[in-house]
Amino acid sequence: MSSQTEHSAESTAASTLPRERYDLVIRGERVLTTSGVRPREVGVRDGRIVALQPLGNALEGDEVVELAAGETLIPGLVDTHVHVNEPGRTEWEGFASATRAAAAGGVTTIIDMPLNSIPPTIDVPALEEKRAVARDQVHVDVGFWGGAVPGNTSSLRDLHDDGVFGFKCFLLHSGVDEFPPLDADEMEHDMRELASFDSVMLVHAEDSRAIDRAPSPEGDDYAKFLASRPRGAENIAIAEVIERARWTGARAHILHLSSSDALPMIRSAKRDGVRLTVETCPHYLTLTAEEIPTGGTQYKCCPPIREAGNRELLWEGLQDGTIDFIVSDHSPSTLDLKDLENGDFAVAWGGVSSLQLGLSLVWTEARHRGIDFETVVSWMSDRPAQFAGLTGKGRIAPGYDADFAVFADDDAYVVDVAKLHHKNPITPYAGRALSGLVRRTYLRGQVVDGSTPRGQLLRRGMID
Structure with missing residues (x-):
């Protein structure tokens, strides 16, 4: 032949x-x-x-x-800062409604915060109770943070061994009595414990003493509320976190950065090798204090939305890598807790509902600043996944979970609260025109339809 x-x-x-x-x-x-x-x-x-x-x-x-033309396949987003509130405050939100909202916004993995549920996730029995409630009703994958509160140091290792992704603490009153704050010395003590098994301490960094000395926030004037949560309170607390992390060698993470004043010391700490990461949120990148109307308590969150100049510096911090990624800090409540009738910032619940809207919000602002789409998606997928140790999430690459969103970046829409999947129809973005729409979301290669829960519960390093 x-x-x-x-x-x-x-x-x-x-x-x-x-x-x-x-x-x-x-x-x-x-x-x-x-x-x-x-x-x-x-x-x-x-x-x-x-x-x-x-x-x-x-x-x-x-x-x-x-x-279709105009559609981009992107990795499913990873949101490591979500308050689901179930069990105990399920009228505020719940696993079914929160994960539907997440999927509608292209988010395929969330990590639930340890507070606002009752009981809070501060010991293994509470964690198992939360898992039992979540199982069989989640539409995206769900992991859990543990909580660090006074007196539960002995529970931290057990929670870590049971699969939490790290631990959250407050340096001032959390807003709910069942999750009390640590003082700086208690935080340092717990950081040393976490360093022994290389976990991470997530810190709500506002200094209680500075806030106690600030003006009272009563009434419907947002300027008074803003003055009651000064940048200095955030800056002092962040400095405390940095030094305690430096002394202990522990990993520390600054939650929901709103004060641009803190960026220089964060840069310095990172240059020094302090094991520090930082997040910010869509509301700090898209909203400004100047636009908040009298009595607009739907805008109230802590730390607060600050001035336009502050917002622009946060964008610079993202672009130069000082801020590591963007997450929602979805912290919903019932309508009555927002005190919409009176608009009193002193009594309204502090939290913004945005889980379904995050990608559109950030992309709308980013494209005006000439920031490319790939960078935006990385801030909301790959980087938070890396932070949490979710090695199979956040990228379209062989070996990764087939978690995707189909995003039409030129589609435009106006936010209609009646079309949001959050349990309570309130958001500061109502009526806002946004660019970019999630048309479909896939979890492990299957379309999330909102009726058949296919999400799985995640433990650190594994699926439950």
Whole structure:
């Protein structure tokens, strides 16, 4: 047989071999990979990404999805700061409603905060109670933070061994009596304990003494409320966290940074090798104190939304890497707790509902500043996933979970509270025009439909 005939026979044999088949194939001109937006085909099997090939390779799947013009396939977002409030305050929010809202916003993994539920997640029995309630009703994957409060140091290692992702503490009253604050010495003591098993302390950093000496926030004037939570209170507390982390060698994380004054000391601490990470939230990046109306308690959160100049410096902090990522701090309540009738900032619950809106909010502002879409998605997917140790989340790459969102970055819409999945129809973004819409969300290769809960409970390093 001639060599030409042999080659022809080999080609014929190769063409008759069965091609590899996938459960799901998604094809499109715009797939956000680790090397940027590329024309790609994504092959999914058993809920994981197993193939990522150039568009045109004609991967075969039991289901094949062709992205439409203007759609980008992005990794599912990871939100490591969500208050679900169940059990105990399920009228504020709950696992079913919160995870529906998350999926509608392209978020495929959340980590639930330890407070506002009753009991708070400060020991293993409370953690197991929360898991029992969450199981079988979550539409996205859910993990849990533990809490550090006075007197529970002995419970921290047990919670860590039972799979929490780290621990949250307050340096002032948390807003609920069942989750009391630590003082700085107690925080340092617990940091030393966490350092022994390399966990992380998440800190609500506002100094109680500074706030006690600030003006009273009574009434419907937002300027008075803002004065009652001065930047100095945040700056002092962040300085305390930095030094205690320096002394103990522990990992520390600053929650919901709102004061741009703190950025220089954060930069300095990071240069010094302090094990410090920092987050901020959409409300600090999109809203300003100057626009908040009289009695607009839907805007109240702690630390507060500050001035426009402060907002621009936070954007700079994100772009230069001083701030590591963006999360929602979704902290909802019932309408009556927002005191909408009186608009009194002194008595209204402090928290912003935005879990469903985060990507659109941040993208709307970012594109005006010339920030590319890939960077925005990284701030809200890959970076928080890395922070929490979620090694299979936040990227479209082989071996990662097939968690995706289909995002139309040029779509525009106006926020209608009646269309939000949050349990209570209130948000400071009502009526706001936004750019970019999540059209579909996939969890492990299956579309999240909002009716069939397919989410799983996560433990540090594993699925429950």
